Amino acid sequence: MNEPILELVDVRAGYGSIEVLHGVSLTVHRGEVLALLGPNGGGKSTSLNVLAGLVNIMSGEVRLTGRTVTDVGPDKRARLGLCTIPEGKGVFPNLTVRENLMMATYTGATLSDIEDVAYARFPRLGDRRSQLAGTMSGGEQQMLAMSRALATNPAVLLLDELSMGLAPLIVSSLYEIVAQVAETGVSVLVVEQFARTVLGIADRAAIMLSGRITRVGAPDELAEELSSAYLGGKGQP
Amino acid sequence: MQDFLAYTVLGLCLGSVYAIAATGLVVTYSTSGIFNVAHGGVATMSALVYWQLRFGWHVSTPLALFLTIVVFAPLLGIFLEVFIMRGLRDTSEVTRLVVPVAVLLAINGASTWIWFRNSNRALVPKKFFGESHINVLGQAVYYHQLIGVALAILIAGALYVLLYRTRLGVTMRATVDDRSLLMxxxxxxxxxxxASWAIGASLAGLAGVLLSPQLGALQVFALTLLVFDAYPAAVAGRLRSVPLTYAGAMVLGLSKLYFDWISDAGQRWLLLRNLRNAIPAVLLFVALLLLPQDRLRGSVVARTRERFKVPTLRQALLWGVVLVAVVAMLQSLMSGSAVISLANAISLSLLALSLVLLTGYAGEINLAVFTFAGVAVIAAWQFDVGPNGLATKQSLSVMAILLSMCVCALVGGLIALPALRLRGLYLGLATFAFGIIVYQLVILQTAPLHFSLFGRHITINLFTNGSFTVPRPYWFGISFGGQRAFLMLMTVMFAIIGIGLIALRRSAYGRMIVAMKDSPAACATLGLNIKRLKLGVFMLSSAVAGLGGLMWAAQRRTLPNNADFDGFASLTLFMIAVVGGIGYVSGALIAGIFLSLLSVVLPNILNKLGADYPSLHWLFVTVIGNFTHYVGPAMIGIGLGKNPSGIAQQIMDGFRPLRKAPAATAVWVLALAGLWMLTWRGVVSNWNFALICVASVFLVPRFIMAAFELRFVDENRLVSGEDLDLIGLERPFRESDRQTLDTALGLPPMGVPRAAP
Incomplete structure (x- = not known):
C-alpha cells in the first residue's frame, strides 16, 4: 500500500459539550479513492469537517502527508492542497460563476487557467459565466463546485454528499468526473449515504456508525455488510 | 426657476457628502452583517484628528488629510474589527446592534475626553481652499463642495472596480455569502x-472632514448627528447596493435644500421650523416602508449564543417580595440623596421593563423608549392636569396613568402597523426615526397647539416653555409625594409588572411570542397570525413604556425637553438593558441601577474622594471620574460581545451554588438581616454594612462551592463530588464510576453487563 497522505489518529471531536466522534482513526493513502459510508448521524460529515479544519478536535491528531496539521486553520490547509467540497453548498450563491472561480485562485492557480479548464469540461458554465451561481440549477452548481477540484490540482479531494438532491443521471456523471480526477493521481475521500453510487469507483471503503469506524475493507467485501449496518443490525457495539 | 436650479446644485453637493458617508456604512454592513452605528463616531473623531493636525499643529493640508483618511481612520476601523466586531459572530441581531451603539458612545466619549475635557473650546474647522468659490446661477458654490462632489464620483468608481474586478473585493463579498466555504x-x-472595515472607516473619516465645516465649531454630538443624517441613504440602498445608496443620498441632499428654499430657511411655518432636522428621519421611515418585503426567515434555525431561562411563577413571586423587602430595608438606612439615586434607578428600570417584553421575549427592537415617556407625559398632562397648569391639581390620578398608557399603546401600534413587515434591525431603525421625528416636531415645540375639531376648540399642551412639571400620585389617602414613599411605590410597581411579565412569558401567549422570535416561518406554518401578534406585543410594551415613562418623569418632577429625547438616551438605555440581560426582569433592574450608578452615584463618590484627598484629585476626578463618565457605559456594552446573555445570567450563575446548600444560605441571609438590624439601630455604620454586604455577596457562593466540593461541569451543570479527571487515581475504579463518566460525556446508557451463567 502507498504512503498515507491524510490521516485521522484517534480523533475525538464534537459540538459544544456533545462528543460526536469517539476516537476515529482513518487513513487516506496517496492516489486512492476512499469511500466513507454509513447512515445518518454517524459522524461522517463531522469527520470530513475535522479533516478540512472546520471543526476543532478535542483530542487526537490530524496529519497531512505525515505532518501534524491539527492546529492549522482551514484556509491554510486549503492552500496546502486540501480541496473540500461541502455538502450541498459548494458555491457562493451571490457571486457570478466567474467570481466563484476567482475564489479558487487562492490555491495558486491563475484565473485564466481555472476558467479554461472549467469551461472546457463544462461548456454550460462558459455560457453562464456572468450569471449568479445561486440562480443556476443544482446540477450546474455542483459542476461549478467540481470545477475547483478539476482546475486547482489539489493533493487531496474531500467530497461530502455529492449526490444530495440531484437526479441519478447527474450524480453518475459527477462521479465519472471524480474517477477522472482520481486517475490524475489525486487522492479522494468521498462521504456518501447512498453507497451504491460510490462503491463503483472506490478503491477502499469504510463504514461509520455512532461516531466510530466499524469496518474498513474492499468495496465488494463491504457491500453486503452495508445493508445490515443501515438497518442497525450489526455493527452496534 | 433660477433659484430652483441653484438649490438643486447645492443639494447635489450636500448629497455627495452623504453618499460618501452612507457608502462606508454599506461597505461594512455588506461584508460583516453589522450595521455600524459607530460610523458617525468614527467620522467625528476623524474630523477632530484632522482639525488637530491641520489647525492645531499646522501640518500642511495634504499631509493632514493623508494622515487622517489613509492612516488614522483605517487603523481605527481595523482596531474595531479585530477587537470588537469579530466577537459578534453567531450573536443575535439585538447584540449586533447594541455593541456598535456602545462603540459609538465609547468613541464619542473618548473624543470628548481628548478634545473637550477641560473646557468648551471652540475648534473651528475651515473649508478646503477657504472661501474660494465659483458662482453657479448666482449661488456661491465653494471649492470645498466641488471637491466633495468629485470625491463622491471617484469613490463610486473605485468601489465598483474594487468590489467587482479585484480578488480582494470579490473575497469581501464572498465572506458574506459563506465564510467557511471561503476558507x-x-x-x-x-x-x-x-479590509472592509478599514475602507468603511476611511470613508467615514472623509465624510467627517467634509461635513465638519457645516458646523461653526466642532462639537462631538452635533457632528455625529450630522453624519447620522446620511444613514437613510444607506437604508435606501438596502445596506447593500451602492448605486441605490447614491440615489438615496441625492434625494436626501435635495430635500433638505428644497425645504430651505420653499420655507425661507424655516422662517415661513413656525410650527415646522424643525422639520429640516427631521427630514432624514422622515426619509428613513419612508425608505423603510418602501423596502421590499423581507422573506420570512426560519428555513434554517439560527443558532445564537444567547440563552435565557424562564423562572417559575413561584420564584417570580418570591423574588418580587424579596425585592420590595430589600428596598424597604435599604432605604431606611440611606441618606436622602442616596434614596434619590435609588429611586432614579428604579424609575429607569420600570422603563427598561418594556424592553424585556419587546426585545427579550419577542426579539423586536424599540430605539425610542424615551419618546414614549414624552408621549405619556403629554397625554397624562392633557387628561389630568389640563391647560391651567399644576396649581389646580397635585396628584397624578390612576385614570391619567391608564389613559396615557392607552395613548402610548395606540401610538406604538401606529408606528408598528406600517413597520409590521420589518424585522429586527429595520424595525429598530424605524422606531429610531420615529423618535427623532417626535423630538424635532413635537417635543421641541414650546407653544401649546390650538386647533378646532368638529367645531370644538382644542388645546394640546406640549412642552410649554421647554418643560413639564409632573406631579406624583396621591392614592388611597396616601401621599407618594415624598421621595421614600414614591420609591416604595415604584418598587412595588416594578415587582407587580415584573411578575406579570413572567406570568405572560409562561402563558400560551408568551410561548407564541418566543416562537415568533425563533422562527417566524415555522409560526406561519402553524397558523399563527404573526402580524397581529407583533402588533399586540408592540402595543403592550409601548403601554409599559408609557407607565415607566410617567413614573420616571414624576421622579424627576420637572422634565425639560432638551435632554433624553434626542435618541442617544434611548440608545443608551437599550444598550444597558441588553447588557443587564434583556431576557430577564432582573436584567431591567440591573440596567436601571447601572445607569443611575454610572451617571450619578459614581461621579459623586469620585468627586467626594477628589475633594477629600486634594493630592489625588487628578486620579479620582480627572482620570477615573472622566473616564467612567465618558467611556464607562460604553465599555460595559462592548463587553457584551463576549457574554451575550447579559449580566443577570452571570449573577444568577454566581448564586447557583446556594441552592445546593440551603442551610448555609439561610444562615447567611439571617446574618445579613441581623446586620441590617444592628445598622438600623446605629450599632454598625452604613459604610461597614455596605462593605460587608458586598464582600459577602462575592465570597459566600465561592465559600459554599469550596466547602461542598461543587464544580461547574460546563456552563449549565453544577455537580458535587470529585473531579472526573481524577477518578480511579485515588481509589480503585468501580462500575458506578463508569456510569458517572458516561453520563458526563453524554454517552448512551448501557446496561450493567451480567455475569455469564
Missing part, C-alpha cells in the same frame, strides 16, 4: 473583513 477555498475571511 475551504483557501481565502482569508479575516483579512477581507479587516
Amino acid at each position: 475551504l477555498n483557501g481565502g482569508r475571511p479575516d483579512v477581507a473583513s479587516m
Whole structure:
C-alpha cells in the first residue's frame, strides 16, 4: 500500500459539550479513492469537517502527508492542497460563476487557467459565466463546485454528499468526473449515504456508525455488510 | 426657476457628502452583517484628528488629510474589527446592534475626553481652499463642495472596480455569502473583513472632514448627528447596493435644500421650523416602508449564543417580595440623596421593563423608549392636569396613568402597523426615526397647539416653555409625594409588572411570542397570525413604556425637553438593558441601577474622594471620574460581545451554588438581616454594612462551592463530588464510576453487563 497522505489518529471531536466522534482513526493513502459510508448521524460529515479544519478536535491528531496539521486553520490547509467540497453548498450563491472561480485562485492557480479548464469540461458554465451561481440549477452548481477540484490540482479531494438532491443521471456523471480526477493521481475521500453510487469507483471503503469506524475493507467485501449496518443490525457495539 | 436650479446644485453637493458617508456604512454592513452605528463616531473623531493636525499643529493640508483618511481612520476601523466586531459572530441581531451603539458612545466619549475635557473650546474647522468659490446661477458654490462632489464620483468608481474586478473585493463579498466555504477555498475571511472595515472607516473619516465645516465649531454630538443624517441613504440602498445608496443620498441632499428654499430657511411655518432636522428621519421611515418585503426567515434555525431561562411563577413571586423587602430595608438606612439615586434607578428600570417584553421575549427592537415617556407625559398632562397648569391639581390620578398608557399603546401600534413587515434591525431603525421625528416636531415645540375639531376648540399642551412639571400620585389617602414613599411605590410597581411579565412569558401567549422570535416561518406554518401578534406585543410594551415613562418623569418632577429625547438616551438605555440581560426582569433592574450608578452615584463618590484627598484629585476626578463618565457605559456594552446573555445570567450563575446548600444560605441571609438590624439601630455604620454586604455577596457562593466540593461541569451543570479527571487515581475504579463518566460525556446508557451463567 502507498504512503498515507491524510490521516485521522484517534480523533475525538464534537459540538459544544456533545462528543460526536469517539476516537476515529482513518487513513487516506496517496492516489486512492476512499469511500466513507454509513447512515445518518454517524459522524461522517463531522469527520470530513475535522479533516478540512472546520471543526476543532478535542483530542487526537490530524496529519497531512505525515505532518501534524491539527492546529492549522482551514484556509491554510486549503492552500496546502486540501480541496473540500461541502455538502450541498459548494458555491457562493451571490457571486457570478466567474467570481466563484476567482475564489479558487487562492490555491495558486491563475484565473485564466481555472476558467479554461472549467469551461472546457463544462461548456454550460462558459455560457453562464456572468450569471449568479445561486440562480443556476443544482446540477450546474455542483459542476461549478467540481470545477475547483478539476482546475486547482489539489493533493487531496474531500467530497461530502455529492449526490444530495440531484437526479441519478447527474450524480453518475459527477462521479465519472471524480474517477477522472482520481486517475490524475489525486487522492479522494468521498462521504456518501447512498453507497451504491460510490462503491463503483472506490478503491477502499469504510463504514461509520455512532461516531466510530466499524469496518474498513474492499468495496465488494463491504457491500453486503452495508445493508445490515443501515438497518442497525450489526455493527452496534 | 433660477433659484430652483441653484438649490438643486447645492443639494447635489450636500448629497455627495452623504453618499460618501452612507457608502462606508454599506461597505461594512455588506461584508460583516453589522450595521455600524459607530460610523458617525468614527467620522467625528476623524474630523477632530484632522482639525488637530491641520489647525492645531499646522501640518500642511495634504499631509493632514493623508494622515487622517489613509492612516488614522483605517487603523481605527481595523482596531474595531479585530477587537470588537469579530466577537459578534453567531450573536443575535439585538447584540449586533447594541455593541456598535456602545462603540459609538465609547468613541464619542473618548473624543470628548481628548478634545473637550477641560473646557468648551471652540475648534473651528475651515473649508478646503477657504472661501474660494465659483458662482453657479448666482449661488456661491465653494471649492470645498466641488471637491466633495468629485470625491463622491471617484469613490463610486473605485468601489465598483474594487468590489467587482479585484480578488480582494470579490473575497469581501464572498465572506458574506459563506465564510467557511471561503476558507475551504483557501481565502482569508479575516483579512477581507479587516479590509472592509478599514475602507468603511476611511470613508467615514472623509465624510467627517467634509461635513465638519457645516458646523461653526466642532462639537462631538452635533457632528455625529450630522453624519447620522446620511444613514437613510444607506437604508435606501438596502445596506447593500451602492448605486441605490447614491440615489438615496441625492434625494436626501435635495430635500433638505428644497425645504430651505420653499420655507425661507424655516422662517415661513413656525410650527415646522424643525422639520429640516427631521427630514432624514422622515426619509428613513419612508425608505423603510418602501423596502421590499423581507422573506420570512426560519428555513434554517439560527443558532445564537444567547440563552435565557424562564423562572417559575413561584420564584417570580418570591423574588418580587424579596425585592420590595430589600428596598424597604435599604432605604431606611440611606441618606436622602442616596434614596434619590435609588429611586432614579428604579424609575429607569420600570422603563427598561418594556424592553424585556419587546426585545427579550419577542426579539423586536424599540430605539425610542424615551419618546414614549414624552408621549405619556403629554397625554397624562392633557387628561389630568389640563391647560391651567399644576396649581389646580397635585396628584397624578390612576385614570391619567391608564389613559396615557392607552395613548402610548395606540401610538406604538401606529408606528408598528406600517413597520409590521420589518424585522429586527429595520424595525429598530424605524422606531429610531420615529423618535427623532417626535423630538424635532413635537417635543421641541414650546407653544401649546390650538386647533378646532368638529367645531370644538382644542388645546394640546406640549412642552410649554421647554418643560413639564409632573406631579406624583396621591392614592388611597396616601401621599407618594415624598421621595421614600414614591420609591416604595415604584418598587412595588416594578415587582407587580415584573411578575406579570413572567406570568405572560409562561402563558400560551408568551410561548407564541418566543416562537415568533425563533422562527417566524415555522409560526406561519402553524397558523399563527404573526402580524397581529407583533402588533399586540408592540402595543403592550409601548403601554409599559408609557407607565415607566410617567413614573420616571414624576421622579424627576420637572422634565425639560432638551435632554433624553434626542435618541442617544434611548440608545443608551437599550444598550444597558441588553447588557443587564434583556431576557430577564432582573436584567431591567440591573440596567436601571447601572445607569443611575454610572451617571450619578459614581461621579459623586469620585468627586467626594477628589475633594477629600486634594493630592489625588487628578486620579479620582480627572482620570477615573472622566473616564467612567465618558467611556464607562460604553465599555460595559462592548463587553457584551463576549457574554451575550447579559449580566443577570452571570449573577444568577454566581448564586447557583446556594441552592445546593440551603442551610448555609439561610444562615447567611439571617446574618445579613441581623446586620441590617444592628445598622438600623446605629450599632454598625452604613459604610461597614455596605462593605460587608458586598464582600459577602462575592465570597459566600465561592465559600459554599469550596466547602461542598461543587464544580461547574460546563456552563449549565453544577455537580458535587470529585473531579472526573481524577477518578480511579485515588481509589480503585468501580462500575458506578463508569456510569458517572458516561453520563458526563453524554454517552448512551448501557446496561450493567451480567455475569455469564
